[in-house]
Amino acid sequence: MAKIKAGRNKTIDTSIDEGKKYLDRCIAIEKPIDDINSILDKTIIGNSFDVMELLPVKSIDLIIADPPYNLTKSFHGTQFSRKKESEYEDYTRQWLSKAIPLLKDDGSIYVCCDWETSLIIGRILQEYLIVRNRITWQREKGRGAKANWKNGLEDIWFATKSNNYTFNLDAVKIRKKVIAPYRVDGKPKDWTETENGNYRDTCPSNFWDDITIPFWSMPENTAHPTQKSEKLVAKIMLASSNPGDVVFDPFLGSGTTSVTAKKLDRHYLGIELNEQYCIWTEQRLEMADNDDYIQGYVDGVFWERNVLN
Template identity: 30%
Template structure:
């Protein structure tokens, strides 16, 4: 298993996770497909509403709602096998999949700890003008058992020495942080802010812990883990995203070498 650590791996996460030792992961932090593509944001079986969400990727498309539910249960079940009894799981969600993710975790008797609301001051305007602007996403945080890691005192620094609440403000990735492709467009449609993921990891893990992201995407979990002295394993089915994630990691390594 050592050959998997601090590396990104291309393939089906449910297959690659079988190579990971049982109960060896301390924290799972991931941003899975939301089932929000197919020309819009509605469930494939739903006939109401209109298309206004820009994510339209093959990896985020499912023919039927039941297919998405099966997919969610499958990867969470395998994640459960490798998560420590004292470990926790954090899953990024939108209103399109938060119910499905929470249901799959509750079916395995996980304990809900928080739903963290990520508020985006620079949220994209409503394209259809038929509903309120979607300016939030969510991170559901569930515990497998007790005692789980929660760095309570460290989190106070983000709220002027007081208890940190569950609504956090972070702008969507923009400017230099946003990874661009050769065409100048965003290389990954749902890239998450590094500061957001660093706070999540700092909150729910310790130095030296092993963190898994089964949908590593642009590599933010790997970078955040590395900067906080955590070990990590990244997986993604898309070879282009693995390349992007590795390029980001190499760029940071080279920058550190130049500083030395």
């Protein structure tokens, strides 16, 4: 008997049989593509290592990659097994060597990782690109450990192909409440006074503690075991791309990069091997036709966690 979800549980877990119409919207690529415009805003079913070789070089403005961490994990029928460090290094070089040629000369790449794979990915990125920063974000969740510190943080490496790259600072400032406002001649100093409270828009740092992991009552949530939030991806996308740019995700998962790109008026392209996840991606893209809300991002402003009513 199928498990009945609670009324507030919005988790997307459509089966392959139920989601055939979504799967039919996906495409497969078997020969080289000369014009990226012919496949934009599509979900590609296939192996990233094979498909990336068929995409046109210097056609992508921004790559957001969330490769499997070096952990043994099951992804709805697809198993990724923990590798020796040298093997994971080879794996990382293989996909990066195929992804980087796709970037335009002024393009950027962000790579998600945990603390262990961060040691590998950061070092290898330096071999190919100009590493700009390492972002650390608070997961808010995580299992405790009896003989170690709980893993509550993950990293994202930011790198560019050249010194000419996009970074829209004003698009990613964070709105914070002002508790003890400072005035000069009776007027607010570096903060804004409103009927709804006092706020200051601050420059973002490379530590993000305002991210909420998708959970069962959020419309964006899926049954994918390592789903990133739309707010997390939106920060990256708004900072390092412009409306109309092409954003590419070689490890698409349940589609957060594509969905966020659609909501932010970017073109998207993603590759995913698992048909189940392709279905959830297309289902979420359909939902975005009628709802472009990104949790925690309101009226062009990123808010601190638990600030909005």
